[in-house]
Amino acid sequence: xxxxxxxxxxxxSVDCVIFGFDEGKIKILIIKRGEDPFKGFWALPxxxxxxxxxxxxSAKRVLHELTGLQNxxxxxxxxxxxxxxxxxxxxxxTAYYALVKPSTLHAYASSHVEQIAWxxxxxxxxxxxxxxxxxxxxxSKLRSAIxxxxxxxxxxxxxxxxxxxxxxxxxxxxxxxxxxNFRKKILSMEILEDKGVTQEGVAHRPAKLFQFDxxxxxxxxxxxxYSNFNNAKKISFDHFRxxxxxx
Amino acid sequence: xxxxxxxxxxxxSVDCVIFGFDEGKIKILIIKRGEDPFKGFWALPxxxxxxxxxxxxSAKRVLHELTGLQNxxxxxxxxxxxxxxxxxxxxxxTAYYALVKPSTLHAYASSHVEQIAWxxxxxxxxxxxxxxxxxxxxxSKLRSAIxxxxxxxxxxxxxxxxxxxxxxxxxxxxxxxxxxNFRKKILSMEILEDKGVTQEGVAHRPAKLFQFDxxxxxxxxxxxxYSNFNNAKKISFDHFRxxxxxx
DNA sequence: AAATTAAAATGTAAAATTAACCTTAAATTA
DNA sequence: TAATTTAAGGTTAATTTTACATTTTAATTT
Numbered sequence: 001x002x003x004x005x006x007x008x009x010x011x012x013s014v015d016c017v018i019f020g021f022d023e024g025k026i027k028i029l030i031i032k033r034g035e036d037p038f039k040g041f042w043a044l045p046x047x048x049x050x051x052x053x054x055x056x057x058s059a060k061r062v063l064h065e066l067t068g069l070q071n072x073x074x075x076x077x078x079x080x081x082x083x084x085x086x087x088x089x090x091x092x093x094t095a096y097y098a099l100v101k102p103s104t105l106h107a108y109a110s111s112h113v114e115q116i117a118w119x120x121x122x123x124x125x126x127x128x129x130x131x132x133x134x135x136x137x138x139x140s141k142l143r144s145a146i147x148x149x150x151x152x153x154x155x156x157x158x159x160x161x162x163x164x165x166x167x168x169x170x171x172x173x174x175x176x177x178x179x180x181n182f183r184k185k186i187l188s189m190e191i192l193e194d195k196g197v198t199q200e201g202v203a204h205r206p207a208k209l210f211q212f213d214x215x216x217x218x219x220x221x222x223x224x225x226y227s228n229f230n231n232a233k234k235i236s237f238d239h240f241r242x243x244x245x246x247x
Numbered sequence: 248x249x250x251x252x253x254x255x256x257x258x259x260s261v262d263c264v265i266f267g268f269d270e271g272k273i274k275i276l277i278i279k280r281g282e283d284p285f286k287g288f289w290a291l292p293x294x295x296x297x298x299x300x301x302x303x304x305s306a307k308r309v310l311h312e313l314t315g316l317q318n319x320x321x322x323x324x325x326x327x328x329x330x331x332x333x334x335x336x337x338x339x340x341t342a343y344y345a346l347v348k349p350s351t352l353h354a355y356a357s358s359h360v361e362q363i364a365w366x367x368x369x370x371x372x373x374x375x376x377x378x379x380x381x382x383x384x385x386x387s388k389l390r391s392a393i394x395x396x397x398x399x400x401x402x403x404x405x406x407x408x409x410x411x412x413x414x415x416x417x418x419x420x421x422x423x424x425x426x427x428n429f430r431k432k433i434l435s436m437e438i439l440e441d442k443g444v445t446q447e448g449v450a451h452r453p454a455k456l457f458q459f460d461x462x463x464x465x466x467x468x469x470x471x472x473y474s475n476f477n478n479a480k481k482i483s484f485d486h487f488r489x490x491x492x493x494x
Numbered sequence: 495a496a497a498t499t500a501a502a503a504t505g506t507a508a509a510a511t512t513a514a515c516c517t518t519a520a521a522t523t524a
Numbered sequence: 525t526a527a528t529t530t531a532a533g534g535t536t537a538a539t540t541t542t543a544c545a546t547t548t549t550a551a552t553t554t
Binding site for chain 1: 325
Binding site: 183184207 | 499500501502503504505
């Protein structure tokens with residue numbers, strides 16, 4: 001290659017979509033930017049990648065610096081590279097998502113961040129850069145991931161009820177599921193361990209608590225991990241539905 | 248952001264995994280590099296992205312420049328960004344795959360390319376850069392894509408027999424499929440148009456020719472597009488057939 | 495303490511899908 | 525015309541999915 005130096009003028013960034021499940025809703029972590037560009041705008045946590053830093057590690061570093069979150073496994077989703085997506089120059093960005101338990105961690109506004117918030121995904125308005133598009137793509141990835149692998153547990157506390165798990169699936173898939181069929185299917189996978197303990201202090205019959213049993217994560221033999229999203233009862237999730245990116 | 252200029256020192260590239268189906272095998276297009284780095288090595292077609300060029304368009308441009316291929320839809324797969332994956336500096340690369348019909352197009356060695364070859368995927372040896380890893384990830388993407396969407400047709404000539412289609416699925420999935428069940432399932436999807444024509448000049452009963460009917464590409468209602476890869480026959484033990492692939 | 499409230503837990507039957515399996519048909523070649 | 529080769533196609537059993545309603549258990553209210 002004759003002269004290659006003119007190519008080495010780009011920057012690279014990572015953007016993180018951090019999903020949490022709280023009050024029956026899927027939320028994401030957004031930050032209000034404390035510096036230009038897009039100062040004062042809400043945005044996904046993201047920043048530039050250092051020259052001597054692996055891309056995948058960069059996502060963890062950036063998330064930590066901006067929100068204090070640590071030890072969060074991150075999944076690469078997609079890379080966005082239109083020419084003028086960033087006002088300061090040519091910046092290509094890679095999107096990552098992560099699933100966290102908002103209850104057990106404390107995200108805080110850190111460097112260059114004015115504010116931080118957990119926002120239900122159906123309440124997200126205009127974000128900085130092309131972050132709305134990035135969010136859509138991560139959401140769509142999450143929806144297909146949850147059908148194929150037992151990842152939902154990462155969004156729940158260590159011990160949880162089957163109803164909570166079902167609500168989580170309903171929130172992500174945007175459908176309502178049949179209770180008996182859901183329980184049958186999940187239990188038949190033998191990935192849940194019955195802790196022999198029940199809820200306390202609830203004003204109704206207390207539910208059994210389960211724990212995800214990582215041992216038994218053999219892939220389910222036939223279909224997707226949880227593919228029967230067909231028994232949807234067309235009830236309430238209208239806004240949710242329409243935001244599903246088909247096509 | 249105080250001083251950001253030190254970040255704008257990276258380069259960006261795209262690498263293409265071009266799949267073809269030929270002689271019953273899945274092959275990829277590889278090039279022998281005509282310039283450093285890795286001059287003389289076999290590699291995936293790939294090159295640096297221009298500063299003023301959209302990432303996704305870059306993949307098409309690069310493929311065209313190196314192989315002459317044009318109008319090939321490309322799917323983004325994944326981005327690779329370890330620090331020293333490229334000897335000339337910090338270069339992050341995005342992998343794309345495409346499905347082509349080797350019969351109807353003429354790839355040729357173009358700029359900076361010494362040679363070009365279609366190589367069966369199981370005969371690929373050491374490639375330049377981290378291209379072996381990139382290939383693996385595209386292959387794995389192809390395998391899951393073919394189960395979810397009717398993309399196999401992009402690898403076949405316009406008119407094809409059901410046996411050819413089945414062989415294609417078998418080659419990609421690495422399993423053997425039951426002939427009657429395969430035909431039943433594919434035909435029930437109503438995405439194939441019977442051309443009322445048969446093969447000619449074959450030394451056996453000629454097969455009917457079909458054509459992919461893009462009209463009818465409603466997503467199959469329940470399961471994956473072609474998910475029943477479980478009826479794999481372990482070839483020899485025809486009656487001893489407890490051979491379902493568990494675990 | 496009895497009644498009310500709220501969610502938990504549970505089984506069965508019909509429908510749909512998947513899996514297993516083999517014989518006859520149509521062309522070419524020897 | 526016999527031999528070879530691949531195409532074509534249908535039935536049954538097994539499994540999976542779907543639809544559906546009542547009873548149980550605790551806390552709270554009266």
